[in-house]
Amino acid sequence: MSKTTVAAPAHEPVAVRAGDQADPALTQEFTTAWKRELSQRSDAPSPDACLRAAIVACRPELADRWAATQAADAKRARGVRRVHYLSMEFLMGRALRNAVSVMGLDDALKAALESHAGAASLGEVLEQEPDAALGNGGLGRLAACFLDSFATLELPSFGYGLRYAHGMFAQAIQEGRQVELPDEWLRHGNPWEFVRAELRYPVGFGGVVESSGGHRSWKPAEEIVAQACDFVVPGHATGRVSTLRQWHAQPSRxxxxxxxxxxxxxxxxxxxxxxxxxxxxxYPDDSTAAGRQLRLKQEFFLCSASLQDMIARHLREHAEIDTFGRHNVVHLNDTHPALAPAELMRLLLDVYSMGWEEAWAVTTQAVSYTNHTLMPEALETWPVRMFEELLPRHLEIIYEINRRFLDEVGARFPGDTGLIARMSLIDENGERRVRMASLAIVASHKVNGVSALHSKLMVQTIFADFAAMWPQRFLNITNGVTPRRWLMQANPELCELLDRHIGTDWRADLHGLKALGAKAAGKKIGQEFLATKRANKERLAERVRRDFGVTISPDSLFDVQIKRIHEYKRQLLNVLHVVARYQAIVANPGADWVPRTVIFAGKAASAYHAAKLTIQLIHDVARVVNADPRVGNKLKVVFLPNYGVSLAEVILPAADLSEQISTAGTEASGTGNMKFAMNGALTIGTWDGANIEMAEAMGVENMFVFGLRTDAVAKMKSWGYDPRLYAEENFALQQVLDAIGGGVFSWGEPDRYRSLVQPLLHRDPYMLLADFADYVHAQEQVDALYRDPAAWAERALRNIAGMGAFSTDRTIAEYIEHVWADPKAR
Known part of the structure; x- marks a missing residue:
């Protein structure tokens, strides 16, 4: 992966008042504001009181930076487009540590806390802040990382999302089962929030479409007001900030x-x-009609309010609406905001009286789209009847887009009725449905995948027809993560080690990690790395003991799989290996076993039965394994509930082994794999998503690669894959399936897991049985390497050295160059 440079910002600079070293004036302002806020509280300086005081003290500086950034962007150079990133998720995590770090206020906050007798410690205050419940998984965390890089790279931009009061849900575990509870992160308000009382836009639903003199106009039956609430993300080594503008729905009367x-x-x-x-x-539960309708309303609410806001800002800065696409990017993060092109067309046609061709030219110039999935069932579609009920004018516009588009397809490929049916924006098979990914592709000037393999498969499989028509429209931009959050803040001890051995240049440009490769075999750095890793493992072990009552040994190998619970991510394959290992230990407890702690975390969608049953199985296996005296510390299993950003910040630095085991061809990219590797965990993974590019960057010999590759998976499925053969030929696998299916881990309910394991013998769509033997073999290689601490440390350091290309700074620089630049400048 080549290094990408970023051009100098095309706007007036924003002065940096603080950074790595504190500005004395800012420190004084902060201290004064902190004391004033704390003195107004009637209670003692509790952790919550200190947290709110610290946030309130940070707000004036963030507000000043926000104002300066917007003023500078309004005067940006001609041809520089402002990026508007639309996403249903922004998984922000905690904000205080990031804010005080960026502004150089760490010492000021620590001193302020120490100056009050009885005040909480800095650690207690930071732990008091709830995670902002605005996202679920990788999609939302990627969007949050992008905001960090937007500010750091000084990109004129806005993020647009919704202000969820309860997020997806708070995950609790009761008798091993996932229970969904409201995530009440806003119960004490949100002191980070800047409510923009002047920014309110009407959003309609239902009603009728009227015609007068050839002009169509929508008369909604229901109207809701979108109120803007801003969350400010400061950049590093710059005075600029990014804005996440969240919309809060309010009644219109x-x-x-x-x-x-x-x-x-x-x-x-x-x-x-x-x-x-x-x-x-x-993501309201969509197993009911009411839940599906609410999802569609949320998605349109996001699109309509955001576009009205963009247009209003554009008209303040530029006189003509027809230059909107020249000055603005509307980027769709997956298909959730795919209604944006239809709403933009409605606004241009009905409100600003443009002609169709002119409005379509503006729309396609502005819109771009990132696809995040290869699975057709995960691509959003909506019933036409739901559009007729909620968005009648938009359905008219989609029909017209489709008519013109299919005329173009027919002209390019005459007589191919099958192609026309496949490419139509309306799926006519069964209940008529609008294909949102197809709408996003047709309306976009660029469509990108998020890893090299994903982008290749995207144009070869699900979007092959569109790629044949517009090959120049499709490209790859591999995901990344922000090293500020996921290395510098999450793992300061490792960062200090890196500073000592390779200097500090890597902090400004992550490609500087490459220098670590020449030192990775050194005895001293290896010992220091292992000491740092052990300290992080002790911290996690203490948290597990404190919060869950399970004792795990920092001497054991920490084997971690933390991600959304889903069949294609194959947590069940991990469990099969755990059970096989357990059975082998029981059969031969005196053997030289490498002690291992297997850690799971992640949420299952509330209506996803198989995923929720997998969580229950993990708990049942943990209950049996952890209580078996024959096993002792040779194997422990832990599930950490309510996985989120702040929990990940504790888990990632402690991990020895990163499980990235999706079926080849199903994981678009992954970003957890990057975070683990940056923190010195070795990867066991399939040749899938960004695992491939990571292996190429660090050396494939430094990753434990196993399993069928994408072409082999496709061939086996086309030839007729029979999973029973793999079970019949592998006695260990047979024992595992019999134990789980026979109730060994579900006393009192022996049939509990038959619905999980029996389908594996007949369908096994994600090839667990086909990959099991190779997975177990790779785990044996993991054990062998872990027995040699020096060799393990060297391999881990080579992993870190190869991670320079996986910063979102590189990702965003590529978006700027290949997707978001002025089309006339490309």
Whole structure:
């Protein structure tokens, strides 16, 4: 992967008032504000009081930086486009540590806390902050990393999302089962939030479309107001900030006072609840019609409010609406915001009276789209009848886009009716549905995948017809992560080690990690690395003991799989290996076993039965394994509930082994794999997603690669894959399946897991049985290397040395160059 340089910012610079070293004036302002806020509280300086005081003290400086950034962007050079990144998720995590670090206020906050008798410690204050529940997994964390790089690279930009009151859900475990609870992260308010009272836009639903003099206009039956609430993300080594603008739904009219006075209190304000429902939960359960309708309403609410805001800003800076696409990018993070092109067309046609061709030219110039999945079932589609009910004008516009597009397809490929049916924006098979990914592709000037393999498969499989028509439209931009959050803040001890041995240049340009490769075999650096890793493992072990009552040994190999629970991510394959290992230990407890602690974390979607059953199986296996005296410390299994950013910041630095074991061809990229490797964990993984580019960057010999590759998976499925043969030929696998399916881990309910293991013998769509033997063999190689601490440390350091290309700074620089640049400049 080549190094990408970033051009100098094309706007007026924003002065840096603080950075790695504190500005005395800013420190004084912070200390004064902190004392003032704390003195206004009636309670003692509790951790919560100190947290809020620290946040309030940071706000004035962040507000000043926000104002300076927006003023500079308004004067940006001609041809530099402002990027608007639309995403249903932004998994931000905690913000205080990042803010005080960027502004050089670490020492000031520590001194402020120490100056108050009885005040909480810095660690207690930082732990008090709840994770912002605005995302779920990799999609949302990627978006959050992008905001960090937007600011650091000084890119004129906005992130746009929704202000969820309860996030997806808080995960609790009761008797081994996942239980979904509201994530009440806003119960004490959000002191980071800047409410923009002047920025309010109407968003409609339902109603009718009227025609007058050839002009179409939508008259919604329901109207909700979108209120802007800003969350500011400061950049590093710059005075600039990124803005995450979140939309909060509010009713468009007051209560019906006459109805209220008649005693009909709930009916008088039912429209308040209808509006507020949009704010409640990320990804409402879509197993019901009401849940599906709420999802669609949320997605349109995001798109409509964001586009109205963009256009209003554009018209303040430029006189003509027809230059919108020249000055602005509307980037779709997956298909959730794919209604944006239809809404932009409605605004241009109906509100600004453009002609169709002119409006379409503006739209396609502005819109670009990132695809995040290769699985057709994961590509959003919506029933036409739901559009007719909620978005009738948008359905008209989509029909017209489709008519013109299919005319173009027919002209290019005459007589191919099958192609036309496949490429149509409307799926006519069964219930008629709108294909949102197809709409995003047709309306975008660029469509990118997120790893080299994913982008290749994207144009060879799910979007092959579109790629044949527009090959120049498709490209790859491999994902990354921000090293500020995931290395410098999460693992300061490792960063200090790197500074001592290779200098500090890597902090500004992660490619500087390459210098570590020449030193990786050194005895001293290897010992220092292992000492740092052990300290991080002790920290995690103490947290597990404190919070979950399970004792794990820092001397054991920490084997970690933390990600959304899903069949294609194959947590079940990991469990099969755990059970096989358990059975082998019981059969021969005196053997020289490498002690291992297997750690799981992740949420299953509330309606995803197989994923929730996998979580229960993990807990049942842990209950049996951890209590078996024949096993002792040779094997422990732990599930850490309610996985999120702050928990990941503790787990990642402690991990020895990173499980990246999706079926080849199913994981678009992954970013957890990058975070683990940056923190010195070795990867056991399939030849899938960004694992491939990581292996090429660090040397494939430094990764434990196993399993069928994408072409082999496709061939086996086309020839007729029979998973039973693998079970019949592998006695250890047979024992594992019999134990799980026979109730060994579910006393009192022997059939509990038959629905998990029996389908593996008949369908096994994610090839667990085909990959099992090679996975176990790779785990044996892991054990062999872990027995040699010096060799393990060298391999881990070579992993870190190869991670320079996996910063979102590189990712965003490539977006700027290949996707978001002025089309006329390319």
């Amino acid at each position: 007051p209560i019906d006072f006459a109805m209220f006075c008649r005693g009909e209190h709930m009916a008088a304000g039912q429209h308040y609840e209808a509006a507020d429902t949009l704010n409640w939960v990320l």
